[in-house]
Amino acid sequence: MSDAPVPTAAYLCPRDGERAAPTTTAWCCPVCGGPWDLDTAALRPVRPDALGGRVNSLWRYEEALPLAGPAVSLGEGRTPLVPLTDRVSAKLDFLMPTLSFKDRGAVMLAELARRLSPDRVVADSSGNAGTAVAAYCARAGLACTVYVPEGTSPKKTEQIRAHGARLKIVPGGREATARAARAAAGAPGTFYASHVFNPYFLHGTKTYVYEIWEDLGCTLPDAIAVPVGNGTLLLGAALATSELLAHGLIDRRPALIAVQAEAVSPLAAAFRAGAEELSGAPEQAPPTLAEGIAIPRPPRARQILAAVRESGGTFLTVTEDQIRTAQRDLAARGLFVETTGVACWAAVGGETERSVVVPLCGAGLKTGLAV
Structure with a gap:
């Protein structure tokens, strides 16, 4: 084992309450085979007045993270938030070191x-x-x-x-x-x-929302739209909004708008049917330009559906033609984004009633221009 400090947050199964030591290499719950959550009792509120002078990366929110003192950082995080319309802003996560929010x-x-x-x-x-x-x-x-x-x-x-x-x-x-x-x-x-x-991956993606909160003067928009396949950004957003609300750092939770490609939208279908789980999803996903969210059986489906409902949000789907149009529209605005990353803009770019933030979460160079 490395001489670096070992992690201290225990693994916890959200289904059956099974626990495991933070040093385990068991990647799933041994009882149900499902994904782990973390026991986050030790995490502390991020005080706005403590952020001045801190490192300009996602590690500035150290109180909210289950690891501290990283040796592998490439300066990830703190991506720009820019307005696209009067109501819709985009967070440019395609400017990360490997050109995606991942x-x-x-x-x-x-x-x-x-x-x-x-x-x-x-x-x-x-x-x-x-x-x-x-x-x-x-x-x-x-x-x-x-x-x-x-x-x-x-x-x-x-x-x-x-x-x-x-x-x-x-x-x-x-x-x-x-x-x-x-x-x-x-x-x-x-x-x-x-x-x-x-x-741990979800506790990294939640920093996306902490950055929006900081950049908007310690508040959040009416809604946060995210593309959803396995739901890692959405579940990170749900973690962040829950923490900020519990710590009294926001007074309301924004609606989470989950966006899927119409061609591969098992979660949207389950949401509309009022289901808590997926059932009968095919193993092989149909082709779609949004390859990054073409997930027919996301293991955290139950958590994703619950998180959207608890936020007062919804699911939206976009067609292949809408994806093509959205990619070209963003490129015409100076932002070349991969086809998965334009799905939210395709879904909510015309919003006029409420404030929304969308992620542009992968660079266009990763997939090229859709034809």
Whole structure:
């Protein structure tokens, strides 16, 4: 094990209450097989008057994070918030070190892995999370293997290889890729850097909302729109809004607007049906330009649906033509964003009644211009 401080927040299963030590490499609950949450009782409020002079990265919110004193940071976070219309602003998370918002969670996973000193790190991804994990493992000096589905953007696989990670291309879709990675994760000495199952990733993505809160003068917009596949940004946003509300740092919770591609929208369908879980979702997702959110069976589906409902939010879906139009519209405004990253703009760009923030969460160079 590394000589760095070990993590102290215990793992907690949200379904059955099972607990595990923070130093475990068990990547899921041994009782139900579901994703872990963290026991966050030790986290403290972020005081606005304490932020002056702090590091200009997501680590400035140290009281709210389950790890402190990182050695693997690349300066991630603190991305610009810019107005697009009178009511809609965009957070430019495509300006992260690996050109996507996934750096927020990947730095947490790599820092955790560094402290646990595994022989190897394994990750699976549709592209951006794998790129981010590869980059931060390179920063941490950790051997890394990334599993991706066949058909993943060549620009993303090139990035993964460039960071020195071993790339495994899996025949089939996202579910087959996850199974392959989980099989490899069972080998001794392996840390599974799962952006879905490991809650440290969510505590990284929640800094997205802390930054909006700080930039808007310690308040939040009426609504926060996020693209949803596995729901890592949405669940991070839900964590942040709950913490800020509990600590008396906001007086209301913004509505969470979850956006999915119409072609792959199992969560939107379940939400509209009033369901608490997914049922009967196909394993293989139909093709969509929004490859980053083409997830037919998200493991945290129950939590995602509950988080949207508790916020007073909703699900919206966008067509392939709307995605194409939104990408070109943003490019005409000076912002070249990948096709997954424009989904929220496609969904709420015409909002006129309430204030909304959308994430532009991946650079257009990752996928090119949709045709």
